[in-house]
Amino acid sequence: MTPERYQRIRDMLAKRQTDLTVCLENVHKPHNVSAVVRTCDAIGIHKVHAVWENQYRVRSGTAMGSQQWVNVDTHENVTDAIGALKAQNMQVLVTHLSDKAVDFRDIDYTKPTAILFGQEKYGVTDEAIAMCDQDIVIPMVGMVQSLNVSVAAALVLYEAQRQRQIAGMYDVQHLSEEECQRMLFEGGYP
């Protein structure tokens, strides 16, 4: 590995936000999953969560290599997934239009946060909604009822990035040195 590449990976690892994540509930289309993982890499998410009914892997094409740098934890079902996030003391937000939903920009994302996104056709399940702490929505003034899921994820994540940047959360390293070494070892030699 060249010194430049080593430094580039270290700089990236130094900005990873370990207490910010997303959970995809049965998001199926590979180009959507890949676009979400790519955005996660771009704003410094270290690990994403996914619930898939069937075996699945992030397709490398659209993810542009980001799947190498963002870890994906898969869960058997959404109850397990949300349980694991809550066990890490995260506020679990769910993207879902309801009477109780608030504008996604009214949330404090400097807190440990996980955001749940739903399936392309049916959205998040009732089971998941019942377990989450807060419904959030991206306002729309057009004729369509929803945005593409990778678009929705990017909007929420960049709002989190904006708030965390202002709060100086990208200026301190969150990952342990051990985890940095593991990432350098696994990802350093393509």
Place this chain on the structure above:
Amino acid sequence: MTPERYQRIRDMLAKRQTDLTVCLENVHKPHNVSAVVRTCDAIGIHKVHAVWENQYRVRSGTAMGSQQWVNVDTHENVTDAIGALKAQNMQVLVTHLSDKAVDFRDIDYTKPTAILFGQEKYGVTDEAIAMCDQDIVIPMVGMVQSLNVSVAAALVLYEAQRQRQIAGMYDVQHLSEEECQRMLFEGGYP
């Protein structure tokens, strides 16, 4: 048409922003084009511009019907497209990483604005960059060099929506009554 549907269309038309648009330069993948059009509908864009080397139509699947409500103006080449936008006194921004690029959130989107997005693989052409007023960039702290184009478009457009909402620009109707009647006539009967 039911009175409810009529009212829903009128409400949508009343919020359309005629002086905000995007221009896609050879964006090819149908799911990307559709996702952009769907986001445009969601934030109230009335017309988008596209430069396509070959004949092309917005695929209806991923656009979720938004292609019925967002007009697409196609141009033969990017010089014509940017020329047409400048003739409408728009500031023409180009999404492109360069020394002169500013953070996309530092722009005043309450001005008449067009934003240019580039092809999935090669980005915007040098020809286009040379004609535009300002390079803008969405900051990234990961390993990948760029975001998916429909993700990038959504981030810039929702920043514009945020600024315009605060400025009260969704509270006054921009479309002429004549154009509203045309849209009601063409789109009202699916």
